[in-house]
Amino acid sequence: xxxxxxxxxxxxxxxxxxxxxxxxxxxxxxxxxxxxxxxxxxxxxxxxxxxxxxxxxxxxxxxxxxxxxxxxxxxxxxxxxxxxxxxxxxxxxxxxxxxxxxxxxxxxxxxxxxx
Amino acid sequence: xxxxxxxxxxxxxxxxxxxxxxxxxxxxxxxxxxxxxxxxxxxxxxxxxxxxxxxxxxxxxxxxxxxxxxxxxxxxxxxxxxxxxxxxxxxxxxxxxxxxxxxxxxxxxxxxxx
Numbered sequence: 001x002x003x004x005x006x007x008x009x010x011x012x013x014x015x016x017x018x019x020x021x022x023x024x025x026x027x028x029x030x031x032x033x034x035x036x037x038x039x040x041x042x043x044x045x046x047x048x049x050x051x052x053x054x055x056x057x058x059x060x061x062x063x064x065x066x067x068x069x070x071x072x073x074x075x076x077x078x079x080x081x082x083x084x085x086x087x088x089x090x091x092x093x094x095x096x097x098x099x100x101x102x103x104x105x106x107x108x109x110x111x112x113x114x115x
Numbered sequence: 116x117x118x119x120x121x122x123x124x125x126x127x128x129x130x131x132x133x134x135x136x137x138x139x140x141x142x143x144x145x146x147x148x149x150x151x152x153x154x155x156x157x158x159x160x161x162x163x164x165x166x167x168x169x170x171x172x173x174x175x176x177x178x179x180x181x182x183x184x185x186x187x188x189x190x191x192x193x194x195x196x197x198x199x200x201x202x203x204x205x206x207x208x209x210x211x212x213x214x215x216x217x218x219x220x221x222x223x224x225x226x227x228x229x
Contacts, residue, residue: 004157034217041222043205043220043221043222044158045220046218046219049217089157101163101171102163102171102173103158103218104160105150107155107157108157
């Protein structure tokens with residue numbers, strides 16, 4: 001059973017508009033969440049993270065929102081740029097798994113930003 | 116600053132063979148994790164090494180084994196290859212000890228088992 005779910009395999013957005021990528025999780029013990037971006041033929045690149053003690057974290061054009069009661073987080077990209085086109089992975093860890101380096105990844109959402 | 120490098124980038128093996136994948140950690144990092152990414156899936160945790168010892172392991176059989184060397188480089192060994200082992204194998208290093216947090220990934224080694 002998947003503990004981290006990204007239910008949208010793909011998302012297409014116009015340049016300059018907002019991209020919203022969603023992620024749901026089932027394990028209430030998760031306390032740290034991350035987003036990674038992956039271009040073809042490259043490894044995933046860390047984008048932004050959020051601890052469960054916060055509900056929002058912002059870094060430039062990227063903002064992650066965490067709703068613990070709904071077990072849901074989202075990544076907002078504003079404004080979207082063609083270079084943002086990539087696969088975005090949501091990942092999570094709990095205190096025990098995190099101490100072992102165990103990140104649980106979703107299947108990813110492929111974002112296409114059209115000029 | 117040198118990033119995470121992996122070798123080989125692509126390789127083809129036949130069922131039953133053994134394979135060794137190599138990884139050089141990012142400079143200053145002392146923790147290395149290995150992940151398997153099957154087609155259409157997210158990366159799945161295999162194990163992590165810290166100070167040359169296995170620090171954590173995911174749901175993978177014992178035929179998946181690893182090593183970490185004093186210079187923090189690492190190897191992933193897979194014995195008795197099966198068709199389902201075909202995947203992208205990602206190495207990631209970190210300076211946090213020990214823990215997941217922000218991982219720095221290499222480009223991966225794509226293994227095809229025929």
